[in-house]
Amino acid sequence: MLTGRTLSARAASLLLTLWLVSALIFLAGQVLPGDVGRVMLGPFADAKAVAALNKQLGADQPMLVQYWRWFSHALGGDFGTSLSMRAPVAPFVLQSLGRSAALAGIILLFLVPLGVGAGIVAGLNQGRWIDRLIVLAGVSFGIVPDFVSGLLLLLVLGLWLNWFPITGAAPDGAGFWTSGYYLILPALPLVLNLAGYLARMTRAGVIEALAADYTRTATLKGLDRWQVISKHVLPNALTPTIAVLATQSGYMLGGLVVIETLFGIQGLGNLVLSAAKARDFPMLEAGVLVMATIFVLSAAAGDLVQALLDPRQRRRASP
Amino acid sequence: MTKRNEIDSLRNMSGDIWNVAVDEYAKGYLKRRDLLKYAALIGLTGFAASQGLGFSGAARAATAGGTVRVGLGQPTKAIDPVTVTDPASIGVLSQVGEYLILDDPKDGLQPKLALSWEADETAKRWTFKLRPGVKFHDGRTVTAKDVVASFERLVDPNSGSSALSAYKGILSKGGAKIVDDETVAFDLDQSNSNFPFYVSSDVYNAVILPADYAGDFEKTFNGTGPFKLESFRPKQGATFVRNADYWGDKALPDRVEIKFFDDEQAQVVALQAGQLDVIPSTTRLELAIEGNPNFKLLSVQASSHDAVHLRTDQAPFTDKRVRRALALTLDREAIVKGLLKGRAIAGNDTPFAPIFPSADPSVPQRKQDIAEAKRLLAEAGVPNGFEVTLTTERAYDIPDYAVIIQNFAKKAGIDIKLNVLPQDAYYGSATFGSSPWLDSNLGITDFGHRGTPDIFLNATLKSTGAWNAAHFKNPDYDALLVDYGKARDLQAQRVAAGKIQTLLLDETPEIISYFSQYSRITSTKVEGVRFTAISHLLLDRVSFVQA
Numbered sequence: 001m002l003t004g005r006t007l008s009a010r011a012a013s014l015l016l017t018l019w020l021v022s023a024l025i026f027l028a029g030q031v032l033p034g035d036v037g038r039v040m041l042g043p044f045a046d047a048k049a050v051a052a053l054n055k056q057l058g059a060d061q062p063m064l065v066q067y068w069r070w071f072s073h074a075l076g077g078d079f080g081t082s083l084s085m086r087a088p089v090a091p092f093v094l095q096s097l098g099r100s101a102a103l104a105g106i107i108l109l110f111l112v113p114l115g116v117g118a119g120i121v122a123g124l125n126q127g128r129w130i131d132r133l134i135v136l137a138g139v140s141f142g143i144v145p146d147f148v149s150g151l152l153l154l155l156v157l158g159l160w161l162n163w164f165p166i167t168g169a170a171p172d173g174a175g176f177w178t179s180g181y182y183l184i185l186p187a188l189p190l191v192l193n194l195a196g197y198l199a200r201m202t203r204a205g206v207i208e209a210l211a212a213d214y215t216r217t218a219t220l221k222g223l224d225r226w227q228v229i230s231k232h233v234l235p236n237a238l239t240p241t242i243a244v245l246a247t248q249s250g251y252m253l254g255g256l257v258v259i260e261t262l263f264g265i266q267g268l269g270n271l272v273l274s275a276a277k278a279r280d281f282p283m284l285e286a287g288v289l290v291m292a293t294i295f296v297l298s299a300a301a302g303d304l305v306q307a308l309l310d311p312r313q314r315r316r317a318s319p
Numbered sequence: 320m321t322k323r324n325e326i327d328s329l330r331n332m333s334g335d336i337w338n339v340a341v342d343e344y345a346k347g348y349l350k351r352r353d354l355l356k357y358a359a360l361i362g363l364t365g366f367a368a369s370q371g372l373g374f375s376g377a378a379r380a381a382t383a384g385g386t387v388r389v390g391l392g393q394p395t396k397a398i399d400p401v402t403v404t405d406p407a408s409i410g411v412l413s414q415v416g417e418y419l420i421l422d423d424p425k426d427g428l429q430p431k432l433a434l435s436w437e438a439d440e441t442a443k444r445w446t447f448k449l450r451p452g453v454k455f456h457d458g459r460t461v462t463a464k465d466v467v468a469s470f471e472r473l474v475d476p477n478s479g480s481s482a483l484s485a486y487k488g489i490l491s492k493g494g495a496k497i498v499d500d501e502t503v504a505f506d507l508d509q510s511n512s513n514f515p516f517y518v519s520s521d522v523y524n525a526v527i528l529p530a531d532y533a534g535d536f537e538k539t540f541n542g543t544g545p546f547k548l549e550s551f552r553p554k555q556g557a558t559f560v561r562n563a564d565y566w567g568d569k570a571l572p573d574r575v576e577i578k579f580f581d582d583e584q585a586q587v588v589a590l591q592a593g594q595l596d597v598i599p600s601t602t603r604l605e606l607a608i609e610g611n612p613n614f615k616l617l618s619v620q621a622s623s624h625d626a627v628h629l630r631t632d633q634a635p636f637t638d639k640r641v642r643r644a645l646a647l648t649l650d651r652e653a654i655v656k657g658l659l660k661g662r663a664i665a666g667n668d669t670p671f672a673p674i675f676p677s678a679d680p681s682v683p684q685r686k687q688d689i690a691e692a693k694r695l696l697a698e699a700g701v702p703n704g705f706e707v708t709l710t711t712e713r714a715y716d717i718p719d720y721a722v723i724i725q726n727f728a729k730k731a732g733i734d735i736k737l738n739v740l741p742q743d744a745y746y747g748s749a750t751f752g753s754s755p756w757l758d759s760n761l762g763i764t765d766f767g768h769r770g771t772p773d774i775f776l777n778a779t780l781k782s783t784g785a786w787n788a789a790h791f792k793n794p795d796y797d798a799l800l801v802d803y804g805k806a807r808d809l810q811a812q813r814v815a816a817g818k819i820q821t822l823l824l825d826e827t828p829e830i831i832s833y834f835s836q837y838s839r840i841t842s843t844k845v846e847g848v849r850f851t852a853i854s855h856l857l858l859d860r861v862s863f864v865q866a
Contacts, residue, residue, distance in 0.1 A: 047750055049476045049483070084396035085553060086534075092553075151584065159592050166592050167578070167585065169555055261581040266554045270581060274554075278395055279743075 010303075014296055021292040022074070025285050026067050036083060036281065070285065080282035084275070089286045092271065097253070097290060100267035103168070103260075104252035106180060106187040107194075108245075115195040116241060119202020123237065124229070126207055135203070138196020147258045150189040154262065158185055168263035186263040190256065194248060201244050205237035212236065239306055246302030253298075254291035385863045386574040387845065389856065390586045390598040393554065393579045399536045400526035401472055402479050406599065406854035407579060409523050413855040414559045414575055415456070415542035416526035419447060419466070420519035422770040424619035424851055428515055432461060432527050432543065442510040442807060447518070449501045453566045455529055456547040457539070463497040468530035470495040470505070470518070482524035484785060485774055489517060510805045512812065513771040521770035523853055545570040545859035555579060570859035571847070587840075590614065596845045597856070600838040602660065602716060608840055615843055618662055618836040621768035621852030622672040625717055626779065627724065627830040628788040630760050635707060640699040642827040646685060647692040648727040651832045658716055658723060659835055666831035669823040670775030671816055673834070676809060677772070679817030685824060692731040704732025710759035711738070712745035717763050724763075735761070757788045764788060768837060768852035776800055776819070780828060789828035796822055 037054035054060045058069065073080060079089035122134040141149075158166035164185040170178050209215060210233055218232045219225075257269035268291060275283035392407040400416055403409060419433035433447045453461040473482040474492050488508055496504045507514060518525055526542060540548035545567070546559035556578040561570045578595070580586040587604050589595045591613075598604070600616065608614040629636040629645065636642050651665040664673055667685055671678035696702060711721050718739050725735040740755060745762075747754030756764055764786075766775065778784045781800060782792040799822065803815035823829075837852035847860040 049479065052477055053479070086397040086399075087553075154585075154588055159588055162592065166588050166594065169578075262585055264578070264580055264582070264585055274393060274581070 010300060014300060017296050018289070018293055022071065022285070022289055023067070025288050026063075026070065036279075070282075074286070074289070079286035082275075082280055082283045084278040084280040084283070089282045092283065093268070093286045093290055096266055096268045096271040096287075099265055100253045100256070100260075100269070102179065103183050103186060103256065103265060103267060104249060106183040107190045107252055108249070110184075110187060110191045111194055111198065112245070114191065115198030116202050116238070118195065119199035119241070120206055120234070120237075122199060123203040123206025123210070126203075126210075131203075134199055135196075138199045140196075141192040142194075142196040144193065146189040146193050146256075147262065149192055150186070150259055150262050153185060153188050157188075166263075168260075168265035183265075186259050186265060189259060190252065198241060198244065198248075202237065202241045205240050206233060209233040209237040243302040243306045246298050246305060250295040250298030253294045254287075382862050382865070383569075383571045383573075385572050385861075386576055387572045387597065387858050387861050388595045389575060389577045389858070390580050390589055390595045391577055391856075392583075392599065393581050397537055397553070399534060400524055400528060401534070402481050403524060404481050409854040410599075410856040411557055411577055412523075412526060412542075413544070413857060414546040414557075414577075415540045415544040415548065416528075417543045418518070418520045418525050418527065419449075420515055422516060422519040422521045422851065423849075424621075428519060432466070433518070436515055438512065438514070438807075442512045442514070442805065443507050445505045445507070445514045446498065447503045447505075449503065450566065451501055453543050454564055455543055456541050456562060456564075457529075458564075459529060461527060461543060462500045463503045464500075465530045466503045466527055467495045467497050468532070469525065469527050472528075472532070473522075473524055480524060482522050484778060485517065485522045485524075487785065488777060489514070489773075509801075511773070512804065512807055513773055516770040516773075519770060520851060520855055521853065523855065546575055549574070568859070571862050572858060575858050590840065590842065593842070596842045596861075597848055597858075598840050599854075600840045604840060605660070605838065613843055615841050616838055617841060617848065617850070618838040619850070619852050620664065620674050620834070621837045622670075622674060622770075622772070622775075622834055623766060623768040623837065623852060624666060624670075624672070624831050624834045625715075625720055625763050625765050626670075626775075626788075627761070627763050627832075628759075628779075629828060629830070630788070630790050631826075631828050632790040632792075633760050635701065635705045636760070638699045639826050640695040641701065641705075643825075644692040644695040644699070644731060645728060645733060646827050646830045647688045647695070648731050648733070649724065649830065649832050650687040650727065651685075654720070654723060655833050658719055659833060662836040662838065663833040666833050667820065667824065668827055668830050668832075669820045670772040670779070670831065671820055672772070675772050677803075677812040677816050679813050679820055682817055682820040682824070687727075689730045696731060696733075702732075704734060706734045706736065707761050708736045708738050708759075709761045709763070710740065710745070710755050711763040712742045712756075712765070713739050714742045715765060717765060721763060757786070759788070762788060772816075773804075776803070780823070791826070791828035793822070793826060793828075796826075 036057055036059040037050040037052075051060075058066065061069075070080065077090065079093065081087065082089050082092060085092065118134045118138070122131040125131045154166055157163050165182050166185070168183055168186040170182040174182070214236075215228060215232050218228045223231070254268040254272065256267065257273050259265070260267045260270040261273070268287060272284060272287040272291065274280075275287055389410070391410045392405070394408040394411065395405045396402070396408075398408045398411055400412055403412060417431050419431060420436075421429040421431050423429050430450070432450055432453055434450045436445060436447045438445050447466075449461065449463060449466060455461060455465075470490065471492060472478050473480045474486050474490055474494065476483060489511055490505060491508055494506050494508070496506065498504050505514065505518075511517070516522075528536075529541065532541075537551055537553065540551065540557075540559075543566070545562055545565045547562045549558040549560045551557040556576070558577070559575040561573055563569065578589075580589070583601060583604060586595070586598045587607050590598050590608075605616055608616070629642045631637065631639075631642070646668055655661060655663045655665055665684065666672070667682065673680070693702075696704060709721055709724065711717055721737050721739065725737060728735050738759075745755050745764075747756065749756065751757050756762060766779075769775065777800065778786040780787060780789070780791050780796060782794070782797055796819065799815060799819050803812065803819060806812040806815050837850070837854075839848065839850055839856075841848050844864050846862050846864055849857040849860065851857075
């Protein structure tokens with residue numbers, strides 16, 4: 001049963017996790033070679049100019065002072081100014097988060113029907129050829145890394161067949177549908193990669209639910225097979241699947257560096273990567289913090305959904 | 320016209336200095352292109368035009384219109400002419416920004432915002448006449464005030480300018496002066512007969528900006544160039560449209576669409592899918608399009624090179640015989656053919672690339688000679704060779720080059736261990752004492768193209784040079800460098816250069832075994848793409864082949 005106490009304890013641990021992440025990132029930024037002034041002025045700049053800039057940016061202050069300044073500003077939503085883009089960080093992070101979310105949305109749009117559908121079919125036909133085929137296909141696609149399938153799909157669907165544009169970034173002023181269309185090709189490698197896993201999770205849930213007592217009871221009550229499956233099997237079978245999906249969504253919002261790079265989508269993963277390359281600490285800190293927040297939140301959401309759906313964890317009105 | 324007549328008419332154009340060059344051209348020592356470069360250098364502007372030199376590929380009347388679609392890498396930071404360092408940003412800047420002079424790889428110095436220039440007797444004061452009536456995209460007229468402010472900004476150590484190292488010892492704050500609205504003078508720190516190159520596109524930061532420029536370039540892209548900004552999306556790309564008020568020939572294309580790519584593979588796929596017309600090139604990409612009739616590989620010879628420095632103040636390289644021995648192990652022709660696929664020319668262990676007219680071509684080329692290398696090592700007291708660590712950066716073809724050097728050195732018993740670092744770790748803070756580049760015993764560093772050897776000669780080999788990774792401190796060399804800077808004509812320059820080249824071959828503080836070409840890949844549908852070896856991309860003469 002969900003109580004206020006467990007929820008507040010969760011929230012507290014969530015905040016603690018995020019604070020620890022912020023401190024760790026900050027620390028990592030400090031031990032990287034090179035300093036802020038040098039980063040901004042480049043390797044050939046005059047040492048005097050670098051020192052002057054460091055002073056101006058407060059980069060010559062003790063680490064704790066710098067961390068406190070960053071942390072207190074971040075609490076107010078001000079993530080500072082990007083060193084490389086010379087503009088406030090927040091809009092950049094928001095925009096790239098939006099692009100990552102669009103990509104994740106397209107992935108889920110294909111992934112959920114395909115993965116869950118295949119899983120249900122496999123589970124209901126346990127041991128038959130269709131089941132074996134689905135499991136085998138899922139495993140096969142699952143072991144191909146996304147940068148390999150991404151490149152292959154790019155060559156086949158984009159270059160040879162010309163079905164899709166080969167960049168994920170739609171041109172200026174593209175509408176909703178066009179932008180979505182541009183994201184289909186980048187989404188496919190992930191769909192292929194994750195569908196098998198999702199199908200196996202669903203299949204296991206279905207098989208478990210089919211063998212459960214409540215299913216037998218429902219069947220004995222004389223309900224027809226379809227009612228049994230829709231009312232009793234699926235709600236129980238899908239609980240672990242939904243938890244997995246929630247966690248995967250966290251990964252999709254920032255973990256897709258390879259795909260974003262390959263298809264030129266300026267998402268969160270790409271933002272963090274290029275910020276790291278340019279040693280753009282404010283951008284890196286903000287990007288990683290947002291990523292970590294999403295990870296933690298989506299994991300928490302997964303737990304919550306599971307708790308809500310799990311018959312053992314909710315009060316159920318008697319039928 | 321016949322060559323004979325041509326030479327007589329050339330002679331009538333200027334004084335003795337010019338005639339030395341003309342004589343050389345007549346005798347066939349000086350290539351026509353170098354003659355043109357030289358003409359431009361001594362201010363014989365309009366000479367190239369009088370020679371009926373059109374642009375390459377302008378044989379047919381080019382048609383106007385169309386959109387040129389360009390793929391570039393991802394700019395590393397906000398685009399600003401003052402701080403720019405990366406090739407992608409230079410490619411974007413070339414659409415809107417212009418220089419006093421363009422150093423064209425084919426035709427040498429071309430007057431742009433400057434009409435003509437001349438030096439005084441000492442080559443310490445240079446005066447530039449500006450082109451009248453040139454307008455910035457915001458409608459304001461370019462005056463001497465803007466030009467002086469542009470250079471003062473670049474030599475100000477607190478502006479974040481990345482041109483400081485280029486102007487070090489040449490031009491300091493207060494050196495650029497307004498003479499009148501259309502004339503600018505530069506008082507240099509020391510004589511320099513190559514100064515026009517320093518205000519040309521070779522110093523890619525030297526874009527002429529309004530005097531009141533405040534560092535917010537990405538908002539307006541306000542320059543004087545043939546295209547002006549339509550839209551810019553950071554990290555995504557930019558579009559430019561023809562500037563109808565351009566001072567020169569109006570751009571042929573209606574628009575230029577630039578897209579930034581994080582990944583070179585994606586770039587070449589986009590080109591193959593017909594979604595791009597022009598992309599930068601790398602050795603790997605060249606393999607991808609080789610033999611494909613839909614694409615062209617365009618190259619210009621450059622002075623870019625990967626210098627191998629040998630620390631002259633540390634064992635084992637304190638003895639110049641040991642340094643020479645290592646240089647003698649390399650088979651340069653094999654490196655050019657194998658590593659660089661023939662898109663390079665052999666170097667002779669000095670920064671004087673064959674493309675520089677001032678280089679002395681009579682200095683003999685160093686060739687592989689293992690027997691001589693072994694003899695020198697024995698003479699230096701290390702007959703069985705020695706062990707040494709080669710430190711370098713993981714960038715371009717350099718790691719492969721390091722392995723090649725390692726293999727050649729083995730032939731003379733020199734055992735090289737490799738230490739390959741990420742590029743930024745290798746550069747470190749770029750100051751002595753905290754930079755593997757400047758501190759390592761033996762290292763390889765990439766140097767981009769320059770229009771003159773000056774910056775290589777000064778920064779990497781002079782006793783006080785900021786990039787002197789070889790820690791080479793040789794008073795004779797420093798003195799010869801001063802002579803070279805003072806030389807007012809090609810012959811005197813070449814005499815001074817010959818002395819420097821001979822001294823460097825004898826001392827071998829660094830090994831330069833090749834000078835690479837710079838390439839771009841274009842679709843065969845476009846004609847007239849021009850570029851410089853330092854990533855400028857000139858698209859105003861581009862036209863589309865009518866199928």
